[in-house]
Amino acid sequence: MRILHFNADALDAPYGGGQARRAHEINKRLAVRHEMTVVSAGHPSLRSECRDGVRYLYTLPLPHPVNFVWYFAELPWRAFVSRADLIVEDFSSPFTASAAPLVVRRPVIGIASYLFGCQAAQRYRLPIDRWEAFAVARYRHIIALTPSQRERLRMWAPQADIRVIPNAADDEAFGSPWRGDGDYVAFVGRFDWRMKGLDLLLDAVPFLPEGLSVRIAGGGPGAAWLEREVGRRGLGARVHLVGRLDGASRHEFVRRARVLAFPSRYENQSLVALDAMAIGAPIVAFDTPSSRETFAGAARLVPAFDAAAFGRALATLASDAQQAGVLAQAARARGAAFTWDAAARAQEEMYCEVVGGRAATPTPSLLSGR
Secondary structure, eight states: OOEEEESSSOOSTTTTOOHHHHHHHHHHHHTHHHHHEEOOOTTTTOOOETTTEEEEESSOOOOHHHHHHHHHHHHHHHHHBOOSSSEEEEEETTTOOOGGGGGSSSOEEESSOOOHHHHHHHTSSOOHHHHHHHHHOOSSSEESSHHHHHHHHHHHHHTTTTOOOOOOGGGGGGSSOOOOOSSSSEEEEEEOHHHHHHHHHHHHHHGSOTTTTEEEEETTTTTHHHHHHHHHHTTTTEEEEEEOOHHHHHHHHHHHEEEEEEOOSSSSSHHHHHHHHTTHHHHHEEHHHHHHHHTTTTSEEEETTTTHHHHHHHHHHOOOOHHHHHHHHHHHHHTTTHHHHHHHHHHHHHHHHHHHHHHOOOOOOSTOOO
């Protein structure tokens, strides 16, 4: 089968995150049997390539976030001229969905990796939430990451085939059990302070005991803001930015942390959270619907956006080995339920059903004229 996957996020982009990782983990497993091509938002740092059997192409190379807007402008045309048997579209910031089924006759599957139209509408002061509801309703086949997300999608697309196929933890995370022998609280994620709650994490720092630092791993457009804010608050001696970590270095960073801080205001299903649970790290998060669903009792939840309570919970787990150990065991048991092999099997099964079980002979390109 020839599959063309649209995913605005890109693995090697400065802002790359969980959406790109999910797409690659699934696609590299399917590339053994299918021809997989991914089109992502272009960026001056990105070049077309083939990785793990997956071909990567990019839209016009523009700086972020203009490249995401242009990506949505190119997507319908690229889908229309494609020779693929199946179009897969990860919903992406800022518009969520392109409404590609309006212009594409071949099957289209939407993946609800991003479903934050309301938050985007508030942030950009545009009716993005209205477009999100309209666009999502055009899809007949949708993959939700969680059961609650499926119910939300069903309000907009009641006749759609909506299946829950969750994210998963990195395979290597299961082989890196938590040790907690570092003298720091860890944060891992994209530097989007609104979504990831980095301002709330900084608010929590004064409630931590002396000698326990906060180390923040990640990157993205919010890096300059974060550096300024750490300096403005006088937290330079207690908060350290360690840069972007990937693979084994990221897992080692989490497994040595006393506690993982997860201060997000909203998420769909965080890969950072799933990796941390696979490692077995004790986690503190805010009591939000997405955190309750993701952690299911495998993290310490505190009242939503109460930075003082968040800081005190981090301090307690960092100093109480028994409590941390109990939570670590619960996290590791919970994380074992999420694997990429299982997610890829479920996604491939849906692809084959939607296309009708057809397996196409690979061609040099899925895009006409390329």
